Amino acid sequence: MAIDTMLAAILYGKEHVQLERIPVPTIGPGDILVRVRTALTCGTDVKVFSRGYHARMIVPPAVFGHEFAGDIVAVGDSVTRFKVGQRVVAANSAPCLHCFYCTRGKVNLCEDLLFNNGAYAEFIRIPARIVERNTYEIAPHLKYHDAALAEPLACVVKGLEDTGLEAGDTVAVIGIGPIGSMFVRLAKLRGAQVIAIGRRCSKLEHTLKLGADRVIATETTPDPVAAVRDLTGGRGADIVIEAVGRPETWNWSVEMLRRGGVVNFFGGPPSGTRVELDTNLLHYSEITCKASFHHTPRAFREALDIIESGGVTAHSFVQAEEPLESLSKVLFRLMEGSGPLKTAIIP
Numbered sequence: 001m002a003i004d005t006m007l008a009a010i011l012y013g014k015e016h017v018q019l020e021r022i023p024v025p026t027i028g029p030g031d032i033l034v035r036v037r038t039a040l041t042c043g044t045d046v047k048v049f050s051r052g053y054h055a056r057m058i059v060p061p062a063v064f065g066h067e068f069a070g071d072i073v074a075v076g077d078s079v080t081r082f083k084v085g086q087r088v089v090a091a092n093s094a095p096c097l098h099c100f101y102c103t104r105g106k107v108n109l110c111e112d113l114l115f116n117n118g119a120y121a122e123f124i125r126i127p128a129r130i131v132e133r134n135t136y137e138i139a140p141h142l143k144y145h146d147a148a149l150a151e152p153l154a155c156v157v158k159g160l161e162d163t164g165l166e167a168g169d170t171v172a173v174i175g176i177g178p179i180g181s182m183f184v185r186l187a188k189l190r191g192a193q194v195i196a197i198g199r200r201c202s203k204l205e206h207t208l209k210l211g212a213d214r215v216i217a218t219e220t221t222p223d224p225v226a227a228v229r230d231l232t233g234g235r236g237a238d239i240v241i242e243a244v245g246r247p248e249t250w251n252w253s254v255e256m257l258r259r260g261g262v263v264n265f266f267g268g269p270p271s272g273t274r275v276e277l278d279t280n281l282l283h284y285s286e287i288t289c290k291a292s293f294h295h296t297p298r299a300f301r302e303a304l305d306i307i308e309s310g311g312v313t314a315h316s317f318v319q320a321e322e323p324l325e326s327l328s329k330v331l332f333r334l335m336e337g338s339g340p341l342k343t344a345i346i347p
Contacts, residue, residue, distance in 0.1 A: 007347065008121035009327050011064045014052030017328050022063075025118075030128025032082055032135070033074040034090070038144040039119035039345045040067040040318060041330060042152060043177055049331045051270075057092075057115045065119030065345070066092035069138060069147040073123070079131060089147040090126045091134035091154070091300045092116050108158065108294045120327055122347040134297045136304055145314035145344050146307050153303035153312055154295035156182040160190065161299070162292045163239045163262045167191030172228050172256055174198075175243035175267060176207050178317060178341045183241045183266075185210040189311050192239075195231060197224055206341075210316060228256040236261060245269045251277065259285040266292055318342045 005021045012018060027033050048054045048064055058064050069089040072082055082088065095102050095110035102110050118124045126135055138147045156179060165171065171187045173180050176198035187194050188211030196207035197216045204215040216227045229236055236258035242249050245267030253263045254277055269275075281287065295303075306312050319340030322330050324347045333339035 003123075006122035007324060008063045008118070009065065009324060011048065011052070011058065011060045011062055013060055015049060015332075016052070017049065017331070019325060019327075022121075024123050025125035027074055027076050027125055028128060029076040029078040030131055031076045032072050032079060032088075032126045032131050034068075034070040034088060034124050034126060035073050036068050036119055036122060036124055036347050037070040037087075038068065038148050039065045039347065040145070040148045040152075041334060041339075041343045041345065042067050043179060046331055046334045050335055056113075058117050063118040063121050063124075065121070066115075066117050067148050067151045068119035068124065069144040070124070076128070078128075082131065082135070082137070087138040087144070087147075089136055089138055089150050089304065090116070090130055091295070091297065092130075092151055093294065094127075094130040094133040094297065096129075097133075107296050113294075120324060120345060120347075122324075134300055136301065139308045142308060143314065145318050147304070148344075149307055149312060149314055149317060150300055150304045151295070152179060153182055153186070153306065154300040155179065155292070156186050157303050157306070158295050158299040159183065159241065159264055159266050159292040160186055162290050163241070163264050165190055165192060165239055169193070169238040170195065170232055171239045171241065172197060172237040173207075173212075173241045173243060174224075174249050174252060175241075175245075176203055177243065179266070180241070180243035181207060181210055181317065181341060182312065183243060184212050185312055185316070186306070187241075188212070189306070195228060195237065197228070225252055225255045232258065235259070238262070239264070241266055243267045247273060247275045250275045254278065254281060254287060254289075257285070257287055260287075261285075262288045262290060264290045264292055314344075318344050320344070321346055323347075 095107035096112040099111040171192040172195040196212040201217040240253040240263045242253040320343040
């Protein structure tokens with residue numbers, strides 16, 4: 001490839017991202033190099049930007065961003081599954097398949113989980129393990145924006161599976177950001193009755209289009225727990241998804257469940273956060289508490305299948321496009337809660 005340098009967004013620390021020209025990544029025998037056609041903003045990237053790091057995924061200074069799709073422009077000598085010119089989407093991780101957790105079917109908890117970042121750039125290197133285990137050709141009818149949704153949707157696929165959702169269940173989703181909205185959509189696709197809970201009435205209207213049956217706006221509803229119970233005949237929801245990551249909403253989750261219900265504490269609070277839950281309620285109501293982390297290659301493939309079938313589309317989630325030069329501005333807007341659900345960054 002004739003191009004030697006590329007434009008990339010480098011994270012240096014808290015709220016500090018700079019655009020720089022850096023060398024195009026070199027690839028090894030099992031790697032591929034992808035020209036990024038679209039990179040989507042993500043709640044995790046906003047956290048990384050606001051905090052200046054991510055304990056598991058990225059240590060500055062580094063190129064960041066991890067939801068993307070693009071075209072292969074170079075392949076390593078030992079790559080046989082892919083070729084130059086193919087449109088692909090790659091996950092941001094791949095497990096080792098050999099450690100204690102992998103051999104017990106918990107590949108998302110892999111002791112050597114390989115993460116990959118660098119989507120906010122013109123090119124990204126996909127390391128061999130991810131090429132082999134978690135990279136996929138994009139179907140001809142799919143747009144790049146759609147394919148790039150596979151990573152966050154894979155997290156939601158795994159999160160719903162962890163709850164044991166069955167058709168006909170009532171699911172309450174707390175939080176209507178990109179992930180919460182995907183939970184609303186996927187739960188509806190799986191045959192659930194969905195209650196969406198968010199702060200503002202104006203933003204909740206979007207969840208109705210995604211399939212929410214009822215909505216509760218906390219800006220006008222002083223007691224969302226009572227509201228959920230009112231909507232469920234006093235029993236409470238079968239399943240509650242907490243997609244905010246705050247102690248208050250963790251407590252709401254438990255309190256709005258029916259007896260024998262399942263809560264998924266999907267939203268991750270900041271490190272060091274402590275939550276006090278009603279142990280009497282947990283015990284005598286036989287409440288099951290779950291927490292889902294990340295995704296698996298199987299969940300990623302399933303997410304891409306859902307997208308290919310039209311069940312989830314970028315039209316419902318990607319509400320703006322911006323050039324790479326506008327990334328900092330976009331991230332600041334998202335930190336303030338004033339930006340769109342997701343923005344496509346076009347290098």
